[in-house]
Amino acid sequence: MKPRLFVDSWKRIERAIAHGEAFKAEWERVINPESYTTSISVNSDWTQGAIKAVTNVAPENDMALELGEFFYQLRAALDAVVYQVSVMEQGCEPPAHEDRVEFPICHTPKGFDRNPINTDPFPQQARDWLETIQPYNTAKTVGTKYPTLNRRLEILHNCARKDRHRRLHMVAAVPTAIDWEFTITGPG
Numbered sequence: 001m002k003p004r005l006f007v008d009s010w011k012r013i014e015r016a017i018a019h020g021e022a023f024k025a026e027w028e029r030v031i032n033p034e035s036y037t038t039s040i041s042v043n044s045d046w047t048q049g050a051i052k053a054v055t056n057v058a059p060e061n062d063m064a065l066e067l068g069e070f071f072y073q074l075r076a077a078l079d080a081v082v083y084q085v086s087v088m089e090q091g092c093e094p095p096a097h098e099d100r101v102e103f104p105i106c107h108t109p110k111g112f113d114r115n116p117i118n119t120d121p122f123p124q125q126a127r128d129w130l131e132t133i134q135p136y137n138t139a140k141t142v143g144t145k146y147p148t149l150n151r152r153l154e155i156l157h158n159c160a161r162k163d164r165h166r167r168l169h170m171v172a173a174v175p176t177a178i179d180w181e182f183t184i185t186g187p188g
Contacts (some may be wrong), residue, residue, distance in 0.1 A: 012077035016070050023066035024169035029057060063124050068159070075160035082117065089121045096120045106134050107159040 001058045004010070030033060042049035079102040086095035095101055097116040103117040112134055113119070117127055132140050135154040141147050 006081055008080040008084070010079040010131040012073045012080060013033045016077065017067050018074035022071060024064055026063050026066065030055075030063075068162075071156060071159040074156055075103075078105075078156075085126060086117070086120060086122060089123060104130055104134065104138065107154075108136055109134075112136075112187060 036053045036055055038051065038053045040049065040051050082103045083095065083098070083101045085092045086101050090096060097120055100116050101120075102115070104112055104117065106112040106115070111133055115131065116122075131137065132144055133149050133153060137152045138150040141150055
C-alpha cells in the first residue's frame with residue numbers, strides 16, 4: 001500500500017472544516033429570527049416609538065475563536081505542503097531551515113526571495129508557480145485558471161496572522177439587544 005502524501009495537510013483541512021462547520025452552526029443559531037424577542041412600543045400620542053429586539057440565546061461557541069481556528073488550520077495546511085515537499089526534495093526530515101519552512105504569501109518580490117524555498121533544495125517548477133500566485137503578482141494570474149487565488153491567499157494569510165495574537169474582531173461582538181427609535185411626522 002502506498003503511503004498517503006501530505007497527511008498533515010489533509011488533517012489540517014479536516015480540522016478547518018470542523019471549525020468552519022461549528023462557526024456556521026453558531027452563526028445560524030444567532031441570526032435566527034426565533035432567537036430574538038421583538039417588541040414595539042409607541043407613546044400615547046403616536047409621535048414616537050421604539051422597536052426592541054433582545055436575544056433569547058447566548059452563544060454556545062466562541063465564534064471569533066472558531067473562525068480564527070478555521071483560518072489558522074487552512075494556513076497550516078499550506079505550510080505543511082511546503083514542508084513535505086522540502087522533505088521529499090532534500091531526502092531528510094527535518095529539512096534544512098525547518099523552523100522557517102512555510103508556504104510563502106508575500107506582498108513584495110523581496111519577501112518572496114527571502115523564503116527558504118529559494119535557498120534550499122526545492123523543485124523549480126513549484127517555486128515558479130508559488131511566485132506566480134503571490135499577492136504582488138496578481139497581474140500574472142489574469143486569464144489563467146487562478147485569477148483570484150492571489151487575493152484569496154492574502155486574505156487567508158492576514159486572517160490567520162491576526163488570529164495568532166488576538167481574536168478576530170469581525171465576529172468578536174455578538175449583538176445582544178437592538179433598539180430603534182422612530183418619530184412619526186405629519187404629511188409633507
